[in-house]
Amino acid sequence: MPIQFKLLATDPACGARLGVISTPKGEVPTPAFMPVATQGTVKAMLPDWVAEKGARILLANTYHLHLKPGEDVIAALGGLHKFMNWPHLIITDSGGYQVFSLPEREISEEGVRFRTRKQGQPLLLTPESTIAIQEKLGADIVMAFDECVAYPTPHEYAKEAMERTIRWAERCKRAHGRKDQALFGIVQGSTYPDLRRACAEAIADLDLPGIAVGGLSVGEGLEVMREVLSYTVPYLPADRPRYLMGVGLPEDILAAVEAGMDMSDCVIPTKYARSGMLFTQVGRLRVSNAEYRKDRFPPDTSCGCYTCAHYTRAYLHHLFQAGEILGQTLASIHNMHFYLTLMENIRQAISEARFLQFKEEFLSAYQRQSKKTRHVR
Amino acid sequence: MPIQFKLLATDPACGARLGVISTPKGEVPTPAFMPVATQGTVKAMLPDWVAEKGARILLANTYHLHLKPGEDVIAALGGLHKFMNWPHLIITDSGGYQVFSLPEREISEEGVRFRTRKQGQPLLLTPESTIAIQEKLGADIVMAFDECVAYPTPHEYAKEAMERTIRWAERCKRAHGRKDQALFGIVQGSTYPDLRRACAEAIADLDLPGIAVGGLSVGEGLEVMREVLSYTVPYLPADRPRYLMGVGLPEDILAAVEAGMDMSDCVIPTKYARSGMLFTQVGRLRVSNAEYRKDRFPPDTSCGCYTCAHYTRAYLHHLFQAGEILGQTLASIHNMHFYLTLMENIRQAISEARFLQFKEEFLSAYQRQSKKTRHVR
Numbered sequence: 001m002p003i004q005f006k007l008l009a010t011d012p013a014c015g016a017r018l019g020v021i022s023t024p025k026g027e028v029p030t031p032a033f034m035p036v037a038t039q040g041t042v043k044a045m046l047p048d049w050v051a052e053k054g055a056r057i058l059l060a061n062t063y064h065l066h067l068k069p070g071e072d073v074i075a076a077l078g079g080l081h082k083f084m085n086w087p088h089l090i091i092t093d094s095g096g097y098q099v100f101s102l103p104e105r106e107i108s109e110e111g112v113r114f115r116t117r118k119q120g121q122p123l124l125l126t127p128e129s130t131i132a133i134q135e136k137l138g139a140d141i142v143m144a145f146d147e148c149v150a151y152p153t154p155h156e157y158a159k160e161a162m163e164r165t166i167r168w169a170e171r172c173k174r175a176h177g178r179k180d181q182a183l184f185g186i187v188q189g190s191t192y193p194d195l196r197r198a199c200a201e202a203i204a205d206l207d208l209p210g211i212a213v214g215g216l217s218v219g220e221g222l223e224v225m226r227e228v229l230s231y232t233v234p235y236l237p238a239d240r241p242r243y244l245m246g247v248g249l250p251e252d253i254l255a256a257v258e259a260g261m262d263m264s265d266c267v268i269p270t271k272y273a274r275s276g277m278l279f280t281q282v283g284r285l286r287v288s289n290a291e292y293r294k295d296r297f298p299p300d301t302s303c304g305c306y307t308c309a310h311y312t313r314a315y316l317h318h319l320f321q322a323g324e325i326l327g328q329t330l331a332s333i334h335n336m337h338f339y340l341t342l343m344e345n346i347r348q349a350i351s352e353a354r355f356l357q358f359k360e361e362f363l364s365a366y367q368r369q370s371k372k373t374r375h376v377r
Numbered sequence: 378m379p380i381q382f383k384l385l386a387t388d389p390a391c392g393a394r395l396g397v398i399s400t401p402k403g404e405v406p407t408p409a410f411m412p413v414a415t416q417g418t419v420k421a422m423l424p425d426w427v428a429e430k431g432a433r434i435l436l437a438n439t440y441h442l443h444l445k446p447g448e449d450v451i452a453a454l455g456g457l458h459k460f461m462n463w464p465h466l467i468i469t470d471s472g473g474y475q476v477f478s479l480p481e482r483e484i485s486e487e488g489v490r491f492r493t494r495k496q497g498q499p500l501l502l503t504p505e506s507t508i509a510i511q512e513k514l515g516a517d518i519v520m521a522f523d524e525c526v527a528y529p530t531p532h533e534y535a536k537e538a539m540e541r542t543i544r545w546a547e548r549c550k551r552a553h554g555r556k557d558q559a560l561f562g563i564v565q566g567s568t569y570p571d572l573r574r575a576c577a578e579a580i581a582d583l584d585l586p587g588i589a590v591g592g593l594s595v596g597e598g599l600e601v602m603r604e605v606l607s608y609t610v611p612y613l614p615a616d617r618p619r620y621l622m623g624v625g626l627p628e629d630i631l632a633a634v635e636a637g638m639d640m641s642d643c644v645i646p647t648k649y650a651r652s653g654m655l656f657t658q659v660g661r662l663r664v665s666n667a668e669y670r671k672d673r674f675p676p677d678t679s680c681g682c683y684t685c686a687h688y689t690r691a692y693l694h695h696l697f698q699a700g701e702i703l704g705q706t707l708a709s710i711h712n713m714h715f716y717l718t719l720m721e722n723i724r725q726a727i728s729e730a731r732f733l734q735f736k737e738e739f740l741s742a743y744q745r746q747s748k749k750t751r752h753v754r
Contacts, residue, residue, distance in 0.1 A: 040695065044702040069695040073671055077691055085687045294450055310462045314454055318417065318446040325421040325702055 001209045003141065003182040005030075005241045005262075011355045015233060015260030018350040021057075021241055023140055024180075026088055028056040030241060031257045031350075033343045034091060034265035035336060039064050040074075040084040043270045044325070044332045047086045049306075053340040057089035057140075059265040062133050063098045063125070067116060071136035079138030091141040091265075094130045094172075096186065097246065100148035100218065107147060109164065127171035135178045141210065144172040146186040151220040158190035166202045173206055184210040184243060191224060193231040200235035210241045213261070217246035222255060229259035236260075250279065250342055250366060254359045257346055269339045273331035276320045279338040282365050287313050287331065288320040305337035306330075378586045380518065380559040382407075382618045382639075388732040392610060392637030395727040398434075398618055400517055401557075403465055405433040407618060408634045408727075410720045411468060411642035412713060416441050417451075417461040420647045421702070421709045424463045426683075430717040434466035434517075436642040439510050440475045440502070444493060448513035456515030468518040468642075471507045471549075473563065474623065477525035477595065484524060486541065504548035512555045520589065521549040523563040528597040535567035543579045550583055561587040561620060568601060570608040577612035587618045590638070594623040599632060606636035613637075627656065627719055627743060631736045634723055646716045650708035653697045656715040659742050664690050664708070665697040682714035683707075 002023065009018040021028040035042045035050050038061040042050050050058070060080060065071065074083050080090055095112075099105060104115040111126030127145040134142040145168045147161040165188045176183045185203035189195030203211055213232055216225045225247070236242050243263040244256045256264055269279070276288035280300035285292075287299060295313035307316075307330040319327030342362075349358035379400065386395040398405040412419045412427050415438040419427050427435070437457060442448065451460050457467055472489075476482060481492040488503030504522040511519040522545045524538040542565045553560045562580035566572030580588055590609055593602050602624070613619050620640040621633045633641055646656070653665035657677035662669075664676060672690035684693075684707040696704030719739075726735035 039699040039701055040692075041701050041703045044706075046703070046706070064699075068699050069670065069691070073691065073695075076671060077673055077689060083689075083692055083695075085692075293446065294453060296454055312454060312460070314446070314450065315417075315460055315462075318450075318460075322416040322441075322445050324416055324418050325705060326418045326423070328702060329421075329423070329706070 001182065002180050003209050003241075005210070005239065007239065009351055009353070011350050012353055013356050014258045016257050016346075016350050016355040017260055017262060018347055019241065019262055021089075023089060025140060026056060028089055029347055030262040031253075031343060031346055032057060032263050033253065033339050034059045034263060035269065035339075036061075036265055036267045037084065037086075037090075038267070039068065040080065042332075042336075044274060044328045045270065045336065047084065049333055050336060051086075051088060053305075053337050054344060055088070055336075055340055057091060057263075058086060059091050059093060060084075060137070060139065062092045062130055062137065063095040065092075065137060066095075066133050067123075071133045075136040075138065081138065089141065090139040091184075092134045092137050092139040092143065093245070094134065094143040094145040094186075095125045096143070096146035096148050096214065098125075099146075100150060107164075109167075111145070112147075127168040128175040131172050131175040131183075135176070135181065139181065141182045141184055142176070143212065144169040144183060144185045144208075146188055146214055148188065148215050148218065149190055151191070151218045151224075153190045155190075155192055155195070158188075158192055159195055162189045162195045162199045166199060169203055169206060173208065182209040184208060184212050186212045186214040186245070187232060187236070188215045189232075190215060191220065191228055196228060196232040197235050200232055204235065204237050208240070210243060211236050212243040212245050214245045216244065217248050217252070217266075222252055225252065226255050226259065229256065229261070233260045250339075251363060253342065254346070254363070257350075258355070258359065269335035270332045273335040274328040276316075276327070276331060278316075278331055279335050282368060285313075287316045289317075292317040299331075299334050300338070303334065303337065303341075305334050307334040307337075378559065379557050380586050380618075382587070382616065384616065386728055386730070388727050389730055390733050391635045393634050393723075393727050393732040394637055394639060395724055396618070396639055398466075400466060402517060403433060405466055406724055407639040408630075408720060408723055409434060409640050410630065410716050411436045411640060412646065412716075413438075413642055413644045414461065414463075414467075415644070416445065417457065419709075419713070421651060421705045422647065422713065424461065426710055427713060428463075428465060430682075430714050431721060432465070432713075432717055434468060434640075435463060436468050436470060437461075437514070437516065438472075439469045439507055439514065439520075440472040442469075442514060443472075443510050444500075448510045452513040452515065458515065466518065467516040468561075469511045469514050469516040469520065470622075471511065471520040471522040471563075472502045473520070473523035473525050473591065475502075476523075477527060484541075486544075488522070489524075504545040505552040508549050508552040508560075512553070512558065516558065518559045518561055518587065519553070521546040521560060521562045521585075523565055523591055525565065525592050525595065526567055528568070528595045528601075530567045532567075532569055532572070535565075535569055536572055539566045539572045539576045543576060546580055546583060550585065559586040561585060561589050563589045563591040563622070564609060564613070565592045566609075567592055568597065568605055573605060573609040574612050577609055581612065581614050585617075587620060588613050589620040589622050591622045593621065594625050594629070594643075599629055602629065603632050603636065606633065606638070610637045627716075628740060630719070631723070631739070634727075635732070635736065646712035647709045650712040651705040653693075653704070653708060655693075655708055656712050659745060662690075664693045666694075669694040676708075676711050677715070680711065680714065680718075682711050684711040684714075
């Protein structure tokens, strides 16, 4: 297999797992948060900063990179790692999430026909074509093409989409030829235990090097997500890395780890940063708010990131008010540091068999203030 | 005097001077290019990157910082250096350039009444108020309030504005109390030798620690600028640093140095960068052009900056096409490196008494291709 997964420890009190993904390119300690580099860049950041705090795998977007600059350009320039100056691991999604998120699409057994937002050109993505694109992009892990449905979705349609997702995964496996890439399957099935179980078992039967849970983080909320994981994770192979797609806020990530997931990706740290929303140990802080205009403290008084070491909330407030790019950059540096530190602490806690205690301590400080700003999600 | 200027060498074949400005905060080797931090940030860059390549002084804008976040906020937070995390020198302009560049303004002996573009609130800047603001901001060098006129301007009005500029400079000198700040006077007089001479002599008589030439780089072009300098510089005190305001392109800076100027500031390196225009040893390159879509070379094949060490033109092209902030950041890093390297090479050439030779060599490579893209200015 192109990647090896080694399980190092399992928390005795919950599903949390400590592990490591090994590839010729290096190791990824799990649970891992994967910063998102949709268009081949973690927005507003240098890759060095992302790697510095411990990220060893990024997620890039097949659909967007296919549109711009195109997989042939990237392949001719030596592949995505070289193109974007990222020496560690890369995972590419399959375009399946766009099935859910783009307004104009037409789904058939063959694949999905999109009309792209800006260009307006029709685009057909099939299991075979997304694998071909991903092979050219050259990521270390590639994802099967799936149909992600909205929340809520009637059982009948969720079943239809789930069964199509299984057939598409089989086609992806047949189409996938690059021996140096690991293909992960995706479990769909909306919020229905019977569908999730059937899909998990079918995808597990494909014996792929990793397995993902998709179709969450689509508006169902933390409690529903937790429930879906509770009746899905038991049917995921224990000896493969388990990837929860598109998750999430710190509290979501903690729930995912508790349920036994090993990887997740999300745009939240950088997306929130660019709107002036900072994560801190005592909750979220919207630094563009007027109350921070003269605030001489760093964004997070207990943080050691570059931003907190050098700048006040007042300066960040000013940059956002003045529309300066540096505000988005400094906020992104801080939020990325926050997320990657959280993952470091999660791994440490699992290794010391005290994950649930860590989770409670973290949330008790973090949620005191977050309640005030909960409306921002 | 709060700053000391030491003249180290004068080129035997032209006016070019090598010197050093010394202050308690450190030294600035001259000729010096001063990157512009209008709103308290060199746009799209971390200050570390600006300092790394040798910048030791930045220019910030009194008018903009007065509007946002206000000099009282900055003073309460410990002054501009601390606010923006810049340990080296800062110079603040006086708002005089806004007399020229803002559309709605009313000039009287008292000062200038502006209507700000966005807020629409009326604002009165006087010699006394601009000095008071600059004292609160806390820069190392502050500028007298002047009236910068458009090009061309009739002799009669240019004389009136120039004489007002002298009276305002006298008021600035009387108003200025901070002993740790150096106040520079500004020479106006448009393109008229008699006015430039009269103004230079009157400003020199104020015996300030430095003197600036204003009213250039307002659309007059390189040849007219060169001419104005030729009949202005002889009347500037030789033992004080001479600052040419708002200049310019590499060829303009070379002309300024040749004429005997020691400092200049300009938004061009960062402004051009943000639009995808890169400076290289063989001319300018608009990396957003389609011809660079698959170009596997770094922006400047002879450059050692972070951007050129890690990225291709194709990647930068993609970032600009995709509207990614990182494109603006990487281009800014490169252009800043280009400008600061140019200044380094200029100083080296003067120290070896071969400035004119350096200038010719530089321009002969640089202008071969620049002609093609000259329309972009």
